[in-house]
Structure formats: structure tokens, C-alpha cells
Amino acid sequence: MQLAGSRFTDATAMLGNDLATLPDFPAEIRAPAGTLHGVSAFQIHFASRDILTPGDHPNVLVAMNPAALKTNLAALEKGGTIVANEDAFTDNNLRKAGYQANPLEDGSLDDYQLFRVPMTTMTVRATEGIEGIMAKDQQRTKNVFALGLLSWMYGRPTEITVEWIEKKFAGNPGIRDANLNAFRAGYNFGETAELLAVHYEVKPAPVEPGTYRNINGTSATAMGLIAASVKSGLRMVYASYPITPASELLHELSRHKRFGVRTMQAEDEIAAAGMVVGAAFGGSLGVTASSGPGLDLKAETIGLGVMLELPMVIVDVQRAGPSTGMPTKTEQGDLMLAMYGRHGESPLPIVAAYTPGQCFDAAIEAVRIAVKYRTPVILLTDTFLANSSEPWRLPDVSQIPPIDPRFATGPNGEDGAFLPYLRDENLARPWAVPGTPGLRHRIGGLEKQHETGNISYDPTNHALMTRLRAEKVAKVADDMPPLEVDHEDGAEVLVLGWGSSYGSIRAAVRRVRMKGRKVASAHLFHLNPLPHDLEEVLRSYRKVIVPEMNMGQLVKIIRAEYLVDAESVTKVEGLPFFADELEAAILEHA
């Protein structure tokens, strides 16, 4: 179903509609078909105007079996359209989904527009007689039949899907033909069947001129990292351990040997972080990624990075926790972990991406900060950003500023001495890589003497070094532009967000304004340090609302830093905010 969803998305993007998607699937690879927990869903929201979220309540639900209907019906808008594969509504499947009676027949769906389509039967018929195809393979292509049907309903171009099928299954003509037949059968069924008297036309959305592509957060992160490697001239060493959902980044980056990307699958999360520290010591752009449990394990090594003051980037694709939690569901639960999840006074910069395409900019920003300030940087994304996609206007690569590694090339002390902890105007220390004559030095996790880097247990030195490390991270805010506030005259309420709730917040704010209420919003890209002008912004509103997909983490920081009585709005359901949920929360205060 994820495949059918992503194909529909690509066709939609090519048509020029704006869109947002929400893939929602179980952690099990082959979860038992027909069970409620085994339902794999893909939601897409597209329009001829700009889209901010995957949508709260879909207009159309395609239910491939009773379990899919049961788990998703509640989200469908009242009066919405249901396209059901009636062949799958067997006694056995109904029982597995917990239905006493067949909902297609008992009148319980009377409030909806119900279309019963014998998808399995028609798919099997359409794929009969293809050489090398088993009955099982025929049945499997029913999702592609559904894709064909939907493509007709919404007037999606067929060529792009046909081409994709031909390429994807080029090595297996039987499977290729079965998928092509099923797709065409679905499309033709829509065109000829009278019972589907609905056909929608969604025109291209008016968008800024430029070159676009459809992209998800994982790809955008990977491309941002590669762009940063090109723009810095640093070889990228990416080490990680398989974990959902961060593994996708390893898969994506390992395809780009052409850009000299060195990927390593480490023996564990700790080793992945360690390899990155080793690579950074050697003058490479070291990057690792993980999700919640993996970030726990990397904590000590990231702390070493803080002490060594070497550039490196740690991507945390947040997922619902604690512990194993819900590996395929989204959450913003790791902000406190990123901020404080290391022993001792161990500050580091944190940036948080806020749309799938914006992951590109976020990755570059993380690298820029890491290199300029010689520090580990945590880049927070989440499952929703990683998996969902949107049309993305390609940046002009020549306009992406270069990142200068400023490697140390010669002694910086008296009599040709090299002082590895002599700081520059940014409080950053020299990056002197092995192989450079005259700069031999030893560094480590032990506290170091200011400037010389020699081991030191001196009390005042430790206090000085602790402050210097903190001041250095605080200086990152000097580079930030003023916080963008979407203000309107008379607004007394500010909605402050971070990360992937950006779209939901913007959509909710738009709805509140349409109701004639005044509200402002701002979204934080940098979580540590916070922008210099944030306090002034916060103080210029009567009320600050902080929606987060956690139990209230940014709000604690805001309250602690500024003594502002900010209000927390939380959601921990493993799903993004719905715009109507946030609309209601804002209306309470506005």
C-alpha cells in the first residue's frame, strides 16, 4: 500500500498539485494481513492551492479489507467516499477485524458514499494467462488496481506510473505485465463503470516559478549533507547502525559514491558515533544518525565530541518512545535528550527541521555550525518528516554559501608551539588533522588546560573551560537572522512551535484567522541556542501557546529561560497534530 501511495504521490506532484503525505504503517515487516494491527495506510492531501498538512479528515477512503475500514473510518469526513474491495469482506476477514456483521451490507455506512468494487476478482481476471505468474502474484497486484482506479478518479497522468512499473520490474517480465494489466484494469474500470459517478479534476496549484521535485525528509536530509560536503570540500564519513526510521538515511547515502560519500554500517550505535569521532579527528565531515534508543547509546560519545571540540553531526529521526516505543510512529520526544542527555555541563547546538524539503537546509545548517564552531551538532527530524513528502523547489546550488573548514596549517604559539585549544574569535579551536607537520598534539576526554590542551585538574581552569564551551555554543545565535514572526495587527496570542508541527500550526492559524480572530505564529529552527530576539518576541504577546508532539518539552525550556508563562498543547498519539485540534486549542486562548 505504501508503494501505491508513493506512486500516486509522484503522479500528483508531476501534475503540479501541492501535496502532503502521511505514510502510516506497522513496525512488523509482514504484519498478518487482515488484522487491525497489520493495517498499512497511506494518506495524501493535494490541492490546487498550497497545502500545509496531510489533512485531518480525508474525503476518500480506499479500504482494501475490513480491518483497513475499521481502523481508518473514524478519520474520514462525514459523507465522505468509501471505495471498498468487496472481495476482501469475507467471513474470515470480518471476524479478524472484529465485525459481527458485514458493514458493506448492514447499513452502518449509510452516512457515506459507498462504492463496492470486486478488486481481487477483477485483478485476477486482468492478470490471467501471464507466463510465470502464480495466483499469489496475481492477488498481490490488487493494490496497483486500486492505484489505477484512483488515478482515474483524480485524473492523474498514467504514463509516469506505467514507466515506473516498466523500470521497476524490468528484470521480471511476468510481474511487470501483471502490474501493468492490473493498473490499466483499475483505470479502465473507473472510466467505464457507472457506479463510480465521481471524477474529480484538481488543477495545478499556483506556485512560485522554479524547478520542483517531490521529496521526503530522508532524501532531503541526505542531499543536504551531500551539498554540505561539496560546499565544504570535506569528505563525508557516515556511520550508523540499522534502526527504524533512521536506516533510510544510510540506504540513501550509501547510493552516492559518486560524491565520495563513505558509509559504514557499524557494529552498534556506540561504534557508529565512535567512527564519526575518529573520522572527524582525521579531518572528515563525520555524520551519524539514529532514532531515540540509538541516541541514548551515543550519548557518551557525543560528550567526547563536546570535550574534543571536533565538528560532527548527529541526526536524530525521532520516534515515539520511551524504550522501543512505537518505532514507526512519530513524536517530538527527544528535545530534552538532545539538550541535556549527557553527563556534566555538555552543551551543543541543536537545529530542528520543520518540513520534508526543509530538511535539506537544516542539514546544511547543522554542518555549517559544526564546522565553524568545532562542535557536535544534533539535527532533530522525526518519523513524519522522514517519511512524508512534498513538492520541493530546488535551490540554486551556486547560491549555497561555501563552508570553510579552516584547517590549521601551522603553529599558533610562541617558538613554533602548537596550542590545540587556543580559540579564535568564535571561541572555536584549531582543527589540526593528523598528517600536518608541526601540529602534533594529543587530545582526549580529560579536562584540558586552556590553550595548551594539556591535562588539567586545576579548579579555576575547569570553571573557565566549562564557561568557554558554553559561551561558544551560545555564540551560534550571533549568526541567526531575526526570528520570523507571522504577525497580524492586534494579535495578542503567539503560537510558538518547532519541528514537524510547522504545517499543522500554519494551517490552524489560517483557520483561526478565517474566523476573524487575531493570532500570530513563529517557528523555531534553532533549539539551542535560541535566537537572541526570542525573548522580546515572547514578551510582546499576552499569551504564548506551545504545541508539541510530546508532553511539553520546549515549553519547559521557554518557561525556564524567560520566565514566560507559556501554555503547553500536547499530543502523544504517534501521529502529527490535526489542524482542527490545534485550531480548537488556539481558539481557547485567542
Add this chain to the structure above:
Amino acid sequence: MSTNGHTNGHGTPLPMTKKDFSSDQETRWCPGCGDYAILATVQSLMPELGVPPERTVFISGIGCAGRFVYYMDTYGMHSIHGRAPALATGLAVSRPELSVWVVTGDGDSLSIGGNHLIHALRRNVPIKILLFNNQIYGLTKGQYSPTSEQGKVTKSTPFGSQDHPFNPLALALGAEATFVARAVDTDRGHVADVLRAAAQHKGASFVEIYQNCNVFNDGAFDALREKEPRKRNMIMLEAGQPIRFGEDNERGVVHRPDGSLEIVDVADVGEEALVIHDPEHRDPSLAFALAHLAERPIGPTPVGVFRSVSRPVYAEGLYDELEEARNSVGDEELHELLTGGDAWTVPAA
């Protein structure tokens, strides 16, 4: 000739010396620690390996051995507990022209860092791992280690430890290590020989060095360090030679019919019955049996190179390919990448 970059005033480069590899930091191990002897040996050996100090990197973990890096005037990193092989892997694969050494202890590499050790060996990463085995936790003041004998009475095991110890060489061999050797800290000439061979090996080298902790575990290796007993116990392995030892070379090692090894009097079996040492044999059986010949270093114990075989080095050759690729991409290729093959253009209205 390797030089230290200085000249003698006539423009002739001076050869590198021990001094070029010795830092100005004061050594802070306990007086009498076996680490001093190893340090002196390594500092003396380095110049003859021909790699200048700025292309040499020492990486250590935590423990007494971890301090080693501060005393070498090379590039160095004193990292965190157990992780040195992982760090060294990241460095070695991204900078293959460097000579990367890991200095670790028995707690560091066999307890908290066991996973990284076996995987570095399995991958055959081009690094040299020196395991200073003193069979005790020294820096934390005397707890039993993963190589302490069962029943060991320490601060954390007042009634004797329950743990069966690791045999470090057998572990390394089990992890498919391609170079496995052992030496004794005070045998400076032999340590140097073994390390020289380790340095020349392509891929991961693993060298266990018996190192006396005179404060918390004094005498653990007396059977091999003390003048009289060592004559009876030291089994010097030499490639291509029959394995024999003893004051008058009167003892030797033979295969039992079941393939295991046995120590015998040479007079009883004849010299031709002795096992010929073959560290380059593909099959690690002999090396493994030799590793188990002495379960504890309290009697006859083999030292020297147990195994030295060639196997593809981790990611060898990939570096050049990646560097070449990296140096040939710019904005144009980046733009092409971002476009991704299925982009569309919205013209200005």
C-alpha cells in the same frame, strides 16, 4: 632513510630518533609499572618503521594503558572506555595513509569494549591493536578483570571471582583476526620484533602484551618475567621452526592423535616429531591450539607471532575511488543530484 624533517646544517636530513616520538609530558604511571618498558620500546621502535610522527596516530581508551598516548609525540587521542577500535576504524578508513595504533587494556578491550574489538578484527581494519594485559583493573584500584583467573580475590570479589576468564588470543583468533601475537613487557627486544611484524602486517594486528601491575596484581607473569622460571617456561614461536623450549631446548610441542597439542621431552619423541610453527597457515587450528597450550601464564607459555595471514583489508581501494569521485564533483553534479531525474519546471507567469 626516514628523517625527522631537521637537517644537520649541511642540508642532509637527520634520521629520526626516539626523541622525535617522545612527548614532553611527565609519565604518571606507578613506579615499577610494566607500561614504562613498553613505552620505551615503542618510542625506540617507531623511528625505524619509517613513518614520520605526524603521520602516526595513537588512540587509546580508558585505563592505565590509556595514558600511553600522552607520552608519544605523535597525533593522539585518549578517548572513552572501550571505544578506541571504533574510533580508530573511522580514522583509518578515512585516512588510509596514516599509521593508526590502538593502545588498550584487558578491561577496556575485553569487557566494556569487547564488541568493537571483535568487529575491528573481523573487518580487518588497517590498525594495530596493542592489548596491555595485566589481568586486573588498575586505574579503578584493583577489581578483577575479564582475564583474571577464576577464584581471584580482589576488592570486588572478596570470596573469589566466579568468572571464567577470556583467553585474549583465542578470542582474537575466533574473531578471524589476521595477525595475532603475544609478548612480555620487559622483553624489549622481543616486543620490538613482534611490533615490527605487526606494523608491517596489512590489516588488523592484535598483540597481547603481558604487563605487570606491580601494585594490584604483582607477579602475575613471573613465570615468564623472572630470570630462572622464564628459562623453563618461555616458548618462543618462530615461523618454520620446530616448537621447542627449555634451558637446553629439551622440551617440545607435539600433536596428539586427536589433533590437540601436548608438551613432551624431545628425547622421548625425537626432534622430527615436533610441531613446526606455521603462522601463515590458512587454517587457524594450530594458532588456536597454541593459544590454549597455556590457559594461564603460570607455566610453559608460547610467545611470538601465532598467526599472520593475508585477507582483504577493510575497504581497501575504496578510498582512492571515493576521493577521485569527490574531487570531480561540483555545483553542476550537485544540481543534477537534486533534480533527481523526475523534476518539473513551473515557468514564470
